[in-house]
Amino acid sequence: MASILLVDDSASMREMVSFTLKGAGHDVSEAEDGVEALEFAKKTAVDLVVTDVNMPNMDGITLTAELRKLDSYKFNPILILTTETGSVRKEQGKVAGATGWIEKPFDPDHLLGTINRVL
Amino acid sequence: MDSEINIDLSQFHDVFFEECSEGMEIMESGLLNLTKDSGSEVINTIFRAAHSIKGGGGTFGFFEISDFTHGMETILDEMRNAKLSVTPEVVELLLAALDCLRDMVQCSKDKQPIDQESVSELHQRLEDFISNSAAPATPAAAEKSSPVSEVNEQDAVTIWNIAFYPNENMFYTGNDPFRLIRELHGLGDLEVTVNHERLPAFSNMDAQSCYLGWDMVLRGNVSKGQITEIFEWVEDDCELEITRQDEVIEAAIESRETRAIDESKVGRRRTDKMATSGQELASIRVGINKVDGLVNLVGELVITQSILSRLCNDLGMDNNEKLSECLDQLERNTRDLQEQTMGIRMLPIDFAFQRLPRIVHDLSLSLGKKVELKFSGETTELDKTVLEKIGDPLMHLVRNALDHGIEAPDVRVAAGKNEKGLISINAYHRGGNIIIEISDDGAGLNLEKILNKAREKDLVDKNEELNEAQVSNLIFSPGFSTAAVVSDVSGRGVGMDVVRRNMTDLGGTVEVVSKPGKGSLFTIRLPLTVAILEGQMISVGDQVFIIPLLSIVESLQINANQIKAVANESELYPYRDEYISVIRLRELFNIPAEKKDESSPGMLVVIDLGGRRIGLYVDDVIGQQQVVIKSLEQNYQQVPGIAGATVLGDGAVALILDVLGLAQYSRL
Structure with missing residues (x-):
């Protein structure tokens, strides 16, 4: 049981990921974009952040960099959901301080397997 | 890893389709506004919408949709990175592709086969466009290497030597060697040797840096892919060597100081900082049938409430202060409830x-x-x-x-x-x-x-x-x-x-x-709503009818003999500077005539049919009331000239007139 902040602008993805994580017993908070997520993170610390990359207002890479500036998020795992297989995004994510990535599309099993690696 | 969980992805399809529609609307309006000079945010917005549809399509099993959207996304990406300029041609192409995508989504939603011909034609046009534009296309959707599946075929136990020496800054990406070791431990028998050679003197130590290294031996039916997957995220942040020990020699490690790893010691206790306040959801999606059910129930409640008030009056109980107070409260609450409920349906x-x-x-x-x-x-x-x-x-x-x-x-x-x-x-x-x-x-x-x-x-x-x-x-x-x-x-x-x-x-x-x-x-x-109507109640004999207030111009008292019959059997009334046709509701609905003097006054309700006026001749105009519309078709059958029915405060049923239908029915 971990607290997880899920950030994605797509409602269906949020619903699917959140359903899966909650099914595994986790406590899931949701945000629609980086700005909302950062707002939330400033008030509440979570065990894991799972964020999409392409989002309005603030993208996932920027969010990662911003989160790393917060004391309470210095070492927390941050996973990036990405469709891009190319290493550019992953590299950008790493530079910003992301722990790892999950490639889209993924199925619920793969998702749970992956997040368990950082919990 | 974990036991398989079975999640039926189809439960998310409705949301996905809805999201597709929203995304396509965003793309469309974005594309229509897209010119050379529109800022990057316009393209970004379109790109994100395409990207989401592609991602969702792949996740929820609509691969045709995600493949197709990938082509659009590639073009948008090129434009986003200014490698491709915005021209009317590319916008038209994307709009055409969008139409095609819309059909695909609709077909998937209806579980109908997709029209392959138009899809592949547009797909081809997109591809052609990409390959013609100077910049190289990004590789097509992920040929995802799945290391997990390359499990060692033989049931043989393999022995792996793993040397893992993280960089000092490893913690700053949220990665933790302990977790990685824990994962390895899950794969098979693991022996871990700590190397603390790099550990500086205590005074120089930075608690947030990683100084330790590990030499490990992993025994089990494990493939190299499974091991590299665990180190996937840190391979650039460490020195990692994975070598296979071909000979199974038990004594290979005796010279080293070994220590079996104890999961409970390694797994650092997580502070149990459950987020006490889960973020409030901004909105939820609810099936329209649930809302309609609610609206109907509230409608019934409104009717019951008005019957109750009336009963209380009729039975002379309205001088019981407590009771009337309660009933007043009930009326207010019912009205608020109704307003709120109707609000749910508002968009x-x-x-x-x-x-x-x-x-x-x-x-x-x-x-x-x-x-x-x-x-x-x-x-x-x-x-x-x-x-x-x-x-x-x-x-x-x-x-x-x-x-x-x-x-x-x-x-x-x-x-x-x-x-x-x-x-x-x-x-x-x-x-x-x-x-x-x-x-x-x-x-x-x-x-x-x-x-x-x-x-x-x-x-x-x-x-x-x-x-x-x-x-x-x-x-x-x-x-x-x-x-x-x-x-x-x-x-x-x-x-x-x-x-x-x-x-x-x-x-x-x-x-x-x-x-x-x-x-x-x-x-x-x-x-504002079709479930509730502002109605004018009128009476003919002992019958009460409702006329939509919106269609009434005015009501005037006239004598029946002011209505003039003309040659073709229709009747006219001189209303202001024109003659308007008159329908006598009593005759239309065959309501038995009371013994009433022809010259006794009745009411003429003047109805606007959009530029044209007609009059309804009735006995009396009673009052105005909000009524809850009940469909006749659902409960009985369609009747020309009748829009529906409602239940009045006294429990009687009144028909709601469809004025345009009445006029057509009477050939006016």
Whole structure:
């Protein structure tokens, strides 16, 4: 049981990921974009952040960099959901301080397997 | 890893499809606004929408959708990175692709096969475009290497030597060697040796840096892929060596100081900082049938409440203070509940506007006209049912304005107007109704042509004198079409009368005013909701009927003998400066006549049928009341001239009149 902040602008993805994580017993908070997520993170610390990359207002890479500036998020795992297989995004994510990535599309099993690696 | 969990992804399909529709609307309006000079945010927005559809398509198993969207996304990405410039050609291509995508989504939603031909044609066009644009295309959707599946075929135990020496800054990405070791431990038998050679003197130690290294031996039926997957995220942040020990030698590690790893010691206790406050959801999606069920129940409740109040009055219990206080409270709560419930069904009107920019774009291209489309009051809310039904009429009115109203650019310039025409749509609330105005600055209606046409089609008598408003509104008559050549654009003469019919079905009206050379203004008036009606109660004999308040011009007391019969059996009443046809409800509904003096006064309710007026002759006008509409079709069958029924405060059922239907039924 971990607290997880899920950030994605797509409602269906949020619903699917959140359903899966909650099914595994986790406590899931949701945000629609980086700005909302950062707002939330400033008030509440979570065990894991799972964020999409392409989002309005603030993208996932920027969010990662911003989160790393917060004391309470210095070492927390941050996973990036990405469709891009190319290493550019992953590299950008790493530079910003992301722990790892999950490639889209993924199925619920793969998702749970992956997040368990950082919990 | 974990035991398989079975999650049925189809439960997310509805949300996904809904999201696709929203995404496609965003793409469409973005593409329509996209020019060379529009900022990067416009392209970004379109890109994100395409990206989300692609991602969702892949996740939820609609691979055709995600493949197809990938092509669009690639082009958008090139434009986003300024490798591809925005040209009308690429916008048109993307719009065409969007149409195709819309069909694909619809087919997937309906579980119908996708039209492969048009899909592959557009797919090809997208691909061609990508390969023709100078920049190299990004590789097609992930050939995902899945290391997990490369499990060692033989059941043999393999021994791996793993040397893992993280960089000092490893913690800063949220990675933790302990977790990685824990994962390895899950794969098989693991022996771990700590190497602390790099550990500095205590005074120089930074608690946030990683100084340790590990040499490990892993025994088990494990493939190299499984191990590299665990280190996937840190391979650039460490020195990692994974080598296979081919000979199974038990003593290979004896010289080293070994220590079996104890999971419970390694797994650092996580502070249990459960987020006590899960973030509040901004909205939830609920099936419309649930909402409708709620609306119905609230309707019943309103009726029961009014019966209760009435009973209390009738039984003389209203001087019991406590009881009347309670009933007053109940009435207030019921009313609030009703308002709130109706509010759930309310949506901003711009849902109905979304299709219009595209239509104007396409149509003005094919007609060679220049038009600007302007909206105001997009956030005005109205009932979802009403909203769904005004889409087509709105579209028709806009098409009509563009086809018949706005002139060709040269004609406009010659008339001293801006060569670009203007169609504006404005929506606002007024007294329980929503008003939608569609205006254009075109040529206006050609009244002479309309009148001639109407006479030709026997819609108007040869000698009948009509004022301007009456002539203008002839365009709503069934079977009327002024287009000399039936065009694809404004339909086939089934246009305006269908618009009017739709509006009347919703309990609203539509009318037009026009100034030659200046333009036309169509005004639609609709009730905010279809579930509740502001009604005027009228009585005939012992029967009570409800007339939609919106359609009533005025009610006047007249004597029956003021109604004049004319030759063709219809009856007329001199109302102001015109003669209006009269329907006697008593006769129409065969209500037995009471012994009543013919000359005793009755009431004439003057009804507006959109420019045309008729009178309903009734016994009395009782009062106004909000009534909950119950469908006759659902409970009985459709009856001409009757829009529905309602239950009154005393429990009696009253029929709600469909005034336009009545007029047609009586051949007026």
